[in-house]
Every structure is written in structure tokens, then in C-alpha cells.
Amino acid sequence: MRIPLLVLCCLFFLGVSQAQDTSRRATTRALDNRIENSLFGEAHTGFALYDLEAQRPVYGYNANRYFVPASNTKLLTFLVANRLLEAAAPAVVYQAFEDRIELWGTGYPLLLHPAFVGYDTLLPWLATRDLPLVLNFPNGDIPPRYGAGWSWDDFNYGYVFERSLLPVYGNRLYLEYREAGDTGREALFGSPAEVVDNLVMDAAQERTISRVEGSNRFTVNANFYRPYNFPLERALSVDSATTVRYLSSALPGSSIRSGDRPRPPLDALRTISTPLPDTLYRKLLQDSDNYLAEQLILLAATSRYGRPDEEAFFEWATDTLFQEMGLGEISFRDGSGLSRYNLVKPEQLVQVIAALDREVGRERLRSLLPTGGINGTLKQRFDNQPEPYVWAKTGSLSGVICISGLLRTRSGRWLAFSFMHNNVMGSSREYYATMEDILGWVYENLR
Structure with a gap:
């Protein structure tokens, strides 16, 4: 008895979908465990991963909460x-x-x-x-x-x-x-x-x-x-x-x-x-x-x-530009991130990275961002893999540590990510070491 081609196609795609769901659940469990069993488990931490090719979220941990972004504001x-x-x-x-x-x-x-x-x-x-x-x-x-x-x-x-x-x-x-x-x-x-x-x-x-x-x-x-x-x-x-x-x-x-x-x-x-x-x-x-x-x-x-109307400019950016991009409400109050009035979510920052990836071009964007282990504010960080794998903007104020940018996995998969921490009491060295461990795991394991 022959099985119709349409049925075979449906079964195939159902199998693929189930495999993808299983993979996503495994990724979520693994990352949840790494975060919750680290110093981030008791911290005010947010984390988002976004697949740049599939244009969809991969993972989120408090990704829909607002954080002071410090110099991650410079991405906006x-x-x-x-x-x-x-x-x-x-x-x-x-x-x-x-x-x-x-x-x-x-x-x-x-x-x-x-x-x-x-x-x-x-x-x-x-x-x-x-x-x-x-x-x-x-x-x-x-x-x-x-x-x-x-x-x-x-x-x-x-x-x-x-x-x-x-x-x-x-x-x-x-x-x-x-x-x-x-x-x-x-x-x-x-x-x-x-x-x-x-x-x-x-x-x-x-x-x-x-x-x-x-x-x-x-x-x-x-x-x-x-x-x-x-x-x-x-x-x-x-x-x-x-x-x-x-x-x-x-x-x-x-x-x-x-x-x-x-x-x-x-x-x-x-x-x-x-x-x-x-x-x-x-x-x-x-x-x-x-x-x-x-x-x-x-x-x-x-x-x-035609004139330096900052107030009108920030209002246009938040009420028009960001809304048209589907980002939702963002508090954008200065250009540098020195202001603690800035507020943004990790899930919004990965969308900003995705927009820059499309508009600026990936190669140019990589050339402008700090490269882990190579230059800029990441010269001494994220050098735990055999090749550069993180290109990202850092941000820090008293009690604030953030980093958002691009990540390329060992298999060649491109992701946007945003790691945000507020109310930080420990040293930045400990936080960066933990982020390096988690993003290193992403580099090794996400196919």
C-alpha cells in the first residue's frame, strides 16, 4: 500500500518540528541550569539569544524585564x-x-x-x-x-x-x-x-x-x-x-x-x-x-x-522609530548610557542587533564592534575559544554590567545576544568569567 506523498511530507516536517522543539527544550534546560547554579542565580540578570538567520528567539532568561543598559545604549x-x-x-x-x-x-x-x-x-x-x-x-x-x-x-x-x-x-x-x-x-x-x-x-x-x-x-x-x-x-x-x-x-x-x-x-x-x-x-x-x-x-x-531639538528627537525615536521596528516601549534618554534613566530589555537589544546586522552588514558591524580577545573593551575577555566568537558592546556603571552583540558558534550559526546585570554587588571579573563560561557553552553546543 502506497503512502501519499503529501502524508510523507507532513510526517517529515512533523518529525523535524518535534526534533527542533526537543532541541530548544534541551537548550533551555541547559542554559537555565548554568545561570541558576552560578552567581547569576541570585542576581538581577537578563539574557536573550536570537537566531539571525531564522529571525526568531532561541532563549530568554528574564529577557522581558527592563534593565539599565549603561553603554549598551550606544547601540541605539x-x-x-x-x-x-x-x-x-x-x-x-x-x-x-x-x-x-x-x-x-x-x-x-x-x-x-x-x-x-x-x-x-x-x-x-x-x-x-x-x-x-x-x-x-x-x-x-x-x-x-x-x-x-x-x-x-x-x-x-x-x-x-x-x-x-x-x-x-x-x-x-x-x-x-x-x-x-x-x-x-x-x-x-x-x-x-x-x-x-x-x-x-x-x-x-x-x-x-x-x-x-x-x-x-x-x-x-x-x-x-x-x-x-x-x-x-x-x-x-x-x-x-x-x-x-x-x-x-x-x-x-x-x-x-x-x-x-x-x-x-x-x-x-x-x-x-x-x-x-x-x-x-x-x-x-x-x-x-x-x-x-x-x-x-x-x-x-x-x-x-534643522536645529538640535533633543527632546523632539528622543520622542521621535521612542514613539515612532522603535515602535515601527516592533521593539515596544524603551526609555532612551541620552546617547552614551551615562544616564540611569535609560531602560531597555534584553529581548529588545537583540532585535536592535538584528536590525544593525541587516542594515549595516555583518562584516562591517563586526569591524566596528569590540572583538573578544582582540581589541577594544573586549581585548582581555572572551578569549576562551580557538577563534574569535564574540563581537559585542560592553556597558558598565556602578552596579551595572551589560554586554550585547554578535556570537558565532563553532558550527557557524550566527546569534544576537544580550546579557544584562543590574544591582551588581560582586566584582566585574566574576561576572565576566561567568558570562564567558555560558557564552562559551553556547559556542560549543548550539548547532
């Missing part, structure tokens, strides 16, 4: 920046008159930035203007120097930079201590020169270098001039006067002054557009650069609205 920032600024970013907007050029900032982050020499297209344009330049800073345009939910007393550290519409030198003091020419002697180099030349020695202070809040007056102690302290970066206090002064010093042949004329409508302005190099995105993601993240938000808002 990269997503919106890539969508809005992929073709070209507005470096500056201006109006030209017979006797002057009036300019308004956009948030463009590369002007005189020490890490982007050769990429900055705005400086050469400014240098070739024959007319006086008026840099306008109308009160309605000036963003708060810190983002919502930031800690004000972080000003003395090297990871919090003030935000502005026309940043110069990356809004930072940059210092190197190296050999001066053929003299054989070491000397201090850096920018802006005005700040470098006016460091004050205070042998009695505890900090190697310290800044008076609200100023650009730095004091250093007796241990400052040690090679292991360099290169060194610290935030500068930013206002219109210092911006004009620093830029005038860099362009000594130009006439530059400040103004406060309101920004005209976009159709009355000319725009100098520039492509953003992958070098910028690589520094954003691999070095977790907070300054670039915040400036990209201002730049994207200016690109969308």
Missing part, C-alpha cells in the same frame, strides 16, 4: 545615527553676507579633535573663508552641558565630557609626555595650548590631575610627570568665549567672534555636509566614547529638524 545611538547620517552629516549651517559669514553649530564632533586628524573637513573650510566668521550661540539652542540623569561630580574623570553645538578639540584636554625632537628629553605636548601651558603644580593634592569645577584650571601633583600617566584626557568646561578663543588660536589668520542671533529656518541656511568615517563609529563602539555618542545625538537631531 549607532542605530539612529546610521539611519539619519549615513549619507552625510551637517558639519555646520551658515548664512553668507557681504561683510561676514554667520554660522550655527550642529553638534559636529571632529573639529580639531586630536583623534581625528585628517578626517575633519570643517577646519579646512573655515580656514579658507576670506570674510570674518560669527559663531552664533543663541540661548534657545544651547544644550545642557550634561545629559538627563548624569552625575555632576564626574567632571574630574576622563569619561564625562560636556556637550556643545560647536565642540573644539573634542571638548577635552589632551596630553602626551614624550621625547621632544632629538633632544633626548621628554616634554609635555597637548591641546588646547592655552590650557596645557597653564597647568599649576600642587604637590600636596592627592589626585594626579584635578580641575576646578566650572573652569579650565588644572592642578597636578608631584607624580604627574610619569610616562605611565599618558596619554591623558580630561573634560574641559565649554562656553562660547572659550570656543571662539580656541578656534581663533587654531586659525590665527581668521577673524572670529561670537554672537547670539537666533537660528534662521532651515530653508534660509546653507549646509556644509561631510561623511562620517567608520573610524568615528569604531571609536564610539570599541572605545565606548561618551563624547562621540552625545554629539551624534545632537548631530542627528539637527539633521532631522
